[in-house]
Amino acid sequence: MTAAPTFADIQRAAARIQPALVRTPTRHSRTLSGIAGCEVWLKFENRQFTASFKERGALNRILSLTDDEKARGVAAMSAGNHAQGVAYHAGRLGIPATIVMPVTTPFNKVKHTRDFGATVIQHGRDLNEAYAEAQRIAQLQHLTFIHPYDDPLVIAGQGTCALEMLEDVPQLDALIVPVGGGGLISGCAIAAHAMKPAIEIYGVQTALYPAMRQAMRDEPLTALPHAQTIAEGIAVKQPGALTTQIVRELVKDIFIVGEDRIEHALAMILEIEKTLIEGAAAAAFAALLANADLFHGRQVGIVMSGGNIDMRLLSNVILRELTREGRIFSLELEIEDRPGQLAQIAALIAQAGGNVMEVSHNRMMADISAKSATLGLVVEARDTEHAQEIRNALAAAGFRQR
Numbered sequence: 001m002t003a004a005p006t007f008a009d010i011q012r013a014a015a016r017i018q019p020a021l022v023r024t025p026t027r028h029s030r031t032l033s034g035i036a037g038c039e040v041w042l043k044f045e046n047r048q049f050t051a052s053f054k055e056r057g058a059l060n061r062i063l064s065l066t067d068d069e070k071a072r073g074v075a076a077m078s079a080g081n082h083a084q085g086v087a088y089h090a091g092r093l094g095i096p097a098t099i100v101m102p103v104t105t106p107f108n109k110v111k112h113t114r115d116f117g118a119t120v121i122q123h124g125r126d127l128n129e130a131y132a133e134a135q136r137i138a139q140l141q142h143l144t145f146i147h148p149y150d151d152p153l154v155i156a157g158q159g160t161c162a163l164e165m166l167e168d169v170p171q172l173d174a175l176i177v178p179v180g181g182g183g184l185i186s187g188c189a190i191a192a193h194a195m196k197p198a199i200e201i202y203g204v205q206t207a208l209y210p211a212m213r214q215a216m217r218d219e220p221l222t223a224l225p226h227a228q229t230i231a232e233g234i235a236v237k238q239p240g241a242l243t244t245q246i247v248r249e250l251v252k253d254i255f256i257v258g259e260d261r262i263e264h265a266l267a268m269i270l271e272i273e274k275t276l277i278e279g280a281a282a283a284a285f286a287a288l289l290a291n292a293d294l295f296h297g298r299q300v301g302i303v304m305s306g307g308n309i310d311m312r313l314l315s316n317v318i319l320r321e322l323t324r325e326g327r328i329f330s331l332e333l334e335i336e337d338r339p340g341q342l343a344q345i346a347a348l349i350a351q352a353g354g355n356v357m358e359v360s361h362n363r364m365m366a367d368i369s370a371k372s373a374t375l376g377l378v379v380e381a382r383d384t385e386h387a388q389e390i391r392n393a394l395a396a397a398g399f400r401q402r
Helices: 007-020 030-036 054-062 067-072 081-092 107-115 127-141 152-168 183-195 211-216 241-250 259-273 279-290 311-324 341-351 384-396
Strands: 026-029 039-044 074-077 097-101 119-122 174-178 200-206 253-257 299-304 328-336 355-362 372-380
Touching: 007 054, 007 152, 007 183, 026 030, 026 152, 030 039, 030 259, 030 279, 039 152, 054 081, 054 152, 074 081, 074 127, 081 097, 081 107, 097 107, 097 127, 107 119, 152 183, 152 241, 152 299, 174 183, 174 279, 183 200, 183 241, 200 211, 200 279, 211 241, 211 253, 253 279, 259 279, 259 311, 279 299, 311 328, 328 341, 328 384, 341 355, 341 372, 341 384
Parallel strands: 039 299, 074 097, 097 119, 174 200, 174 299, 200 253
Antiparallel strands: 026 039, 328 372, 355 372
């Protein structure tokens, strides 16, 4: 098996890539710390030029190419962030790049990869199918394949993330890192343990793609064939061989979080920190909230790995979160089909402090009188309790809710 990178490799990678990358900040969040019951430090990798940590490993690998390899070009497969990292730095250095992306990749990630000058081929429903196609193209066209995670130079590049975190905040005693194929957590674990041997490294995966956790525990891999997750950046069915070895040696545990927890964490960071991140990046804070007792009172570093999220998906996440919190809710009332009913209902909602966002009438219901109609409303409230107050005000006025 290929040897794992050393801390010296990570230090060399940091010196090599530093001129072309952003040294992203690691900042304390007072509000999130209060919510989580520990000191929360956020590493803003969404502020890289391509909005992801993936630039680190991609650039470190690209800078190792020979002149002949640069002339022939590179190939990669990715659900988006690795693709953008390879495309951007290859394009910046005049190296042709061919990227294979699954057909399920969000539109914005495909567009950005093309905009960086890469040839993009969409193939396969998941990373496994895209990987096979990228390997075929690389062999056929004699391109250098840049693996998104199972490569020592890529792992070393990703490890510079933890190196910066501990240089900036040496008191950290735990890191929580999103895990797909394992490149980021492997590099971070090597760097962090070299700088602070007692630090604990935790990973997090979406419940739909728990492959690294299962590999770490020698369990059968059970990822669903084509499960749709908001955290597509960590939707990996088969972790790397090298990264699995490193994770087994250096990672304390890997948490599993559901889609609803990831959505909640994403919306919370957007609202509190005014920072846009993607689903994979939100998974780390979601894991912290789900395991708050384990981290109580500790200094915890959260790697917010990227910020590339489709705007339509973001809109859905925000609306779903507002609905969960009771800040947007739906009503269906049975009303008399006569003038003034809607005005009376709107006035009652306004008096209760609510805001009517949408209205729809339905006169075709067969189970009510022909002189009646159903009125559908989408209403904005402060929270769940306020929503119930609005419902109670309508009921007190005699309007029956269906």
